[in-house]
Amino acid sequence: MVVxxxxxxxxxxxxxxxxxxxxxxxxxxxxxxxxxxxxHRASGGAEDEDACGPELDEAHAxxxxxxxxTSHARFLRPxxxxxxxxxxxxxxxxxxxxxxxxxxxxxxRYASLAGFESDWRDTWWHQDTLELxxxxxxxxxxxxxxDVGCGGGHWGQRLSTLLPKGARVTGVDHEPGFLDxxxxxxxxxxxxxxxxxxxxEALPFDDDxxxxxxxxxxxxxxxxxERALREMIRVTRPxxxxxxxxxxxxxxxxxxxxxxxxxxFEETLALIDFDRRCLEGxxxxxxxxxxxGDRLPHLLKAxxxxxxxxxxxxxxASLLPPYDEPAERMTVEQLEAHADEAISSWxxxxxxxxxxxxxxxxADAFDGIWATEQRARRxxxxxxxxxxxxxxxxxSMYLAAGRKA
Numbered sequence: 001m002v003v004x005x006x007x008x009x010x011x012x013x014x015x016x017x018x019x020x021x022x023x024x025x026x027x028x029x030x031x032x033x034x035x036x037x038x039x040h041r042a043s044g045g046a047e048d049e050d051a052c053g054p055e056l057d058e059a060h061a062x063x064x065x066x067x068x069x070t071s072h073a074r075f076l077r078p079x080x081x082x083x084x085x086x087x088x089x090x091x092x093x094x095x096x097x098x099x100x101x102x103x104x105x106x107x108x109r110y111a112s113l114a115g116f117e118s119d120w121r122d123t124w125w126h127q128d129t130l131e132l133x134x135x136x137x138x139x140x141x142x143x144x145x146x147d148v149g150c151g152g153g154h155w156g157q158r159l160s161t162l163l164p165k166g167a168r169v170t171g172v173d174h175e176p177g178f179l180d181x182x183x184x185x186x187x188x189x190x191x192x193x194x195x196x197x198x199x200x201e202a203l204p205f206d207d208d209x210x211x212x213x214x215x216x217x218x219x220x221x222x223x224x225x226e227r228a229l230r231e232m233i234r235v236t237r238p239x240x241x242x243x244x245x246x247x248x249x250x251x252x253x254x255x256x257x258x259x260x261x262x263x264x265f266e267e268t269l270a271l272i273d274f275d276r277r278c279l280e281g282x283x284x285x286x287x288x289x290x291x292x293g294d295r296l297p298h299l300l301k302a303x304x305x306x307x308x309x310x311x312x313x314x315x316x317a318s319l320l321p322p323y324d325e326p327a328e329r330m331t332v333e334q335l336e337a338h339a340d341e342a343i344s345s346w347x348x349x350x351x352x353x354x355x356x357x358x359x360x361x362x363a364d365a366f367d368g369i370w371a372t373e374q375r376a377r378r379x380x381x382x383x384x385x386x387x388x389x390x391x392x393x394x395x396s397m398y399l400a401a402g403r404k405a
Contacts, residue, residue, distance in 0.1 A: 149218035153182025281359030296400035305402030321387035
């Protein structure tokens with residue numbers, strides 16, 4: 001399915017004993033090699049590095065292998081305890097009676113599915129669009145930036161090229177393995193980066209810390225997007241900037257179903273219904289709204305942000321034979337890497353079943369619709385290999401920004 005692949009963040013939708021108030025909270029996973037332990041303590045913690053700073057340009061990617069990760073509950077210690085504390089093991093969620101992590105995938109496999117291991121995610125953005133958004137949003141004033149749900153670090157590192165010399169970027173994510181990958185990748189860039197283990201709904205930072213707090217495809221994974229956004233606002237200084245890049249993945253699913261190698265009309269309708277029910281099931285299970293993008297302007301206004309702006313990406317996704325553009329080659333490589341796996345954009349079979357049923361699907365209908373989904377996926381891969389697959393279409397990604405009063 002053509003959806004915007006989604007970063008992973010650890011929401012706290014069922015946490016007991018969560019620290020309250022403005023004190024910093026979280027678990028410091030580790031420090032960047034650019035910073036000594038004493039310097040890290042003096043700086044008050046790390047910054048983030050993979051969210052959605054300026055404007056989003058939208059995925060130039062066609063993929064069946066980018067499942068939205070599930071939410072997990074997580075306990076966090078106060079920050080003053082965490083400077084000497086190693087990260088705990090990766091969180092696990094209970095979905096449909098089965099223990100799941102990252103929609104049934106271990107962290108390493110999920111990273112591959114989500115494109116964390118290559119530069120593929122960098123193809124989502126036109127540089128001149130980012131430069132335009134940087135001017136509009138005055139990113140030249142940013143000294144400290146936080147990327148919530150940074151994943152493998154791609155977005156925060158790309159964003160760093162638009163920030164002034166000396167700016168620091170901090171990335172926060174729930175998965176230690178993703179943070180390790182982000183640290184390694186950050187060596188390519190001039191700015192200083194910090195990576196911290198923590199949750200979107202209990203960020204491990206003091207109030208009024210950052211000039212810019214941003215996320216990309218993160219609010220689609222939290223049970224309560226407003227709660228996560230309140231946390232982002234809390235750690236933003238007065239006058240500081242919040243930038244949210246989030247898709248409408250139901251729209252994006254419809255765009256893909258229209259262009260995939262067609263089965264029967266009835267099959268196409270069944271697959272559209274499958275996508276809709278999985279999206280609704282994801283919300284019902286407290287794993288987030290994958291179509292949250294069009295709710296962002298309302299959330300920003302309701303939470304009192306000023307100087308609000310809303311944009312949409314200007315990237316048109318395209319995959320045309322012989323797939324010789326750099327972005328097309330990386331997309332094909334991403335497809336081929338997982339061509340033989342029984343997966344969908346809603347995860348593996350048990351996870352997709354749980355979402356489908358939670359969204360109101362009939363239990364006795366799932367096996368048939370899953371078989372139809374897998375046939376459609378194989379048709380697309382076969383068409384790509386034969387240079388017969390063609391896709392051009394806009395994908396729906398919103399960029400919403402506002403300032404803390």
